[in-house]
Amino acid sequence: MALITKRIKGTQDVLPKESYRWQFIKKVLSDEAKNFGYKEIRTPVFENTKLFERGVGETTDVVQKEMYTFETKGGDMITLRPEGTAGTARAVLENALPNEGLPIKAYYFLSCYRYEKPQSGRLREFHQFGVECFGAENPAADAEVISMLCSIFERLGVKNLSLEINSIGCKECRKNYHEALKVYFEKYKDELCETCLSRLSRNPMRILDCKSPICKKIAEGAPKIIDFLCDDCKEHFEKVKTYLDTNGINYTVNPNIVRGLDYYSKTVFEFVSTDLGAQSTVCGGGRYDGLIEELGGQPLPSLGFGLGLERLLLLLDAQNIEIEKPAPCEIYFASMGDDANKKAFELASVLRTAGVFTEFDIVGRGLRPQMKYADKIGAKYSIVIGDDELQKNKAEIKNMSNGNKYEITLDKEKIISDFLQIKIKDELPSLEVQ
């Protein structure tokens, strides 16, 4: 087939036969968020470009080379959101939510856009579930957010995830740490890869994240951020760990997690899985105490995480975690002739109004193809209507899985109660005996 155009690179269609998987995880995720006191927030897909430049950070890869930015007809520069935190923070400030009381707890499902080369677990349009908590300085907030993720993964039945945490300190600690890193890496200037060389002057912390074996090896001997944390940050991190310990949450401290978005501070964490391929992070987050101020608000310590929905689904797939399929059609009306088809439509409407999942023929097929269709969609019961049935105002209803047949009225006033009685009789034959 010669289509005039195809799907845009790095995007995916979610088809009717698979959308139930998305609906399932969205339900688990939002239920869990609600249990933790979060309410949904919805913000626009695009924002003023400045928001991301400031919020995410000018030196980050996301801002420098991955944003979908364009000029509107009115001459404004706008950007399709590459992540969810900046827009949420903007909305919180713009709507003066801090005045309504703290903390502000918001969760979201959103589509994000990054101009990257697609590969497994990495798309140009991807979907993310996230939560943001504003106005909570206490380490308990960090632990609470992490424990929420633990219960999410537990409810979903996801195994073999590891939680890695680190503290990257506040602005002050980082200044000293940067200096120490520069001094250290300067010594290996000739061995570092090209990208790391440029990182050296701009943001030496990123070298720690480099995957090139040589840089990795050099990075092993680099000073650790933990040793440069100020007393305040050190204490915060210790307390976070204590909270996790007392909640029985396993973690490993990974001094090399850095997070590529500038707004992070103090606690950062990732949930990673070896079942995912190269893009092993399902979920990443942390604290961003400086962001709100950066965007022009009063200082407001905050934190959150983003969880990649495509990656989560990939993970469920890899671990063969089954998701319950939606309930099939309850009653299928097969009809012969126009009058019977009209009757089927009428009765289907009555049943649907009562909440019974009902279908009838809208294609104009013969009886046999209609029955095949009923079988294909997994209809639980079928009712055939023809001239005889119209005359008697009664028909046979057949249980499609065992072939049991019952008589049912075609009277629209009585069909529902009739059907319910038949259903009870059919599903609980033992009751009839007693």
Added chain:
RNA sequence: GUGGGUAUAGCUUAGUUGGUUAAAGCGCCAGUUUGUGGCACUGGAGACCGUCGGUUCGAAUCCGACUAUCCACCCCA
């Protein structure tokens, strides 16, 4: 942006050393059953063999370029 793999019906694939109307299974539509699904049988629709160019009497097959897609780097969800 840099590598590597792949490209034949909706899906999964076959296609022999280049040779005429490109094949199968599944799926789809229908018939066998003038009023009843699953099984079986029969038939039908559906592919300019990713695109363009080259070699050749002749290309799905050989060569080149491009494009798409997958995987990896980078980065992140």
